[in-house]
Amino acid sequence: MIKVKRALTAVLVAGGLASCGQATGAAAPGEPEVTELRYQGSVGQVTFPELAEDLGYLGPIKLKWIGNTVSGPQDIQATATGQTDFGGAFNGAIIKLAAAKAPIKAVIGYYGSDEDSYVGYFVPEDSPIRSPRDLIGKKVGVNTLGAHLEAALKEWLKRGGLTPQEIEQVEPVVVPPVNTEQALRQGHIDVAALNGILREKAMDRGGLRTLFTDVDLFGPFTAGSIVLREDFIARNPTTTRKFVEAYAKAIAWTQTHSREEVVARFKQIIAKRGRNEDTTAVDYWKSSGVANRGGVIAEREFRIWQEWLEREGEIRPGRVELRDLYTNEYNPYAKEAS
Known part of the structure; x- marks a missing residue:
């Protein structure tokens, strides 16, 4: 604010x-x-x-x-x-x-x-993260705070049964969109929120797994x-x-x-x-x-x-x-x- x-x-x-x-x-x-x-x-x-x-x-x-x-x-x-x-x-x-x-x-x-254009939340293929609870204590790369990517993340965590106190332990980290994929692959963040062209390019390079998407939540x-x-x-x-x-x-x-x-x-x-x-x-x-x-x-x-x-x-x-x-x-x- x-x-x-x-x-x-x-x-x-x-x-x-x-x-x-x-x-x-x-x-x-x-x-x-x-x-x-x-x-x-x-x-x-x-x-x-x-x-x-x-x-x-x-x-x-x-x-x-x-x-x-x-x-x-x-x-x-x-x-x-x-x-x-x-x-x-x-x-x-x-x-x-x-x-x-x-x-x-x-x-x-x-x-x-x-189905063609969406925000996807990605982890490395070998990541142990598979559920909302697995994100407690982890970092999620987003383009800015207080906007679409953070809102969808918190909604997924809430639907996954996390309490407000537990959700506070998941840390959204602002990363420039062009650097988000690299930050994930280098281990600086645990989850990368990607959309549009940057998502498509990251998926083409392989080695990532979709954790969830905003369309999964809202259609x-x-x-x-x-x-x-x-x-x-x-x-x-x-x-x-x-x-x-x-x-x-x-x-x-x-x-x-x-x-x-x-x-x-x-x-x-x-x-x-x-x-x-x-x-x-x-x-x-x-x-x-x-x-x-x-x-x-x-x-x-x-x-x-x-x-x-x-x-x-x-x-x-x-x-x-x-x-x-x-x-x-x-x-x-x-x-x-x-």
Whole structure:
């Protein structure tokens, strides 16, 4: 929560942060109020807004890359403090930031877990660890604390019958995702939480065994959402709608095109943006993991984590009203989902 408090302090200091991006002045009816949106990307990967821009869905709106994010919580804190115009994170992290009264609202789901894309918790093949109880006193490598990977770990431990006191003896250790597999193989951690391309590459190299996955616990689900600041939405309703529509169409594009087409497009985008990146990792892309067409948010995708956070004592019951936390108002696929 220290990071959240610092983020909120920055919001208060910033006070009257303007809706950022490149303003168009008095926008004509139907035209976006701002035409430039700042964001953080990911090394060697393509985000949905980048895909939307490349496919021409964003129209006059342009993206301004300001660097790469290190984690979901960091990404949405950057949005809350006005350093970026949008950011994405695990839904539980969004709830925690909202509970601390950050002025954010989730507008579209952007990643999740299914049979092709999931978070796996791995141990060496010869590891004696096979059950939740075996993890007492052990270290588990995760990308950041207080987010998706730690939440799924604690849920597995709880379902395995461990008491809160025993769960406290399992130590989540923050390891940069690109170093997590190596840390496991060298014995610095006992379990590695891996997803996406890094999981696929680790499995290809062999010598690891799956302990459990988040899909084992929850089934297929959208796990994270994109947030905008509430003041940005209020000042820029047309930009907000065009951005979310484009984002939704980009998600739907990956859901309706072959894996080969998606991978080829991603490689083209990475090559064109000129950040001196290796595109070979994109070959391991399998799916977005987004459960609903176009990233439409389902209430249960927040409720499950709200209840979990309240049960764990992370937030006070009733602190967050789900109806105020997210909206599907701008998603063109919302009516189809309902």
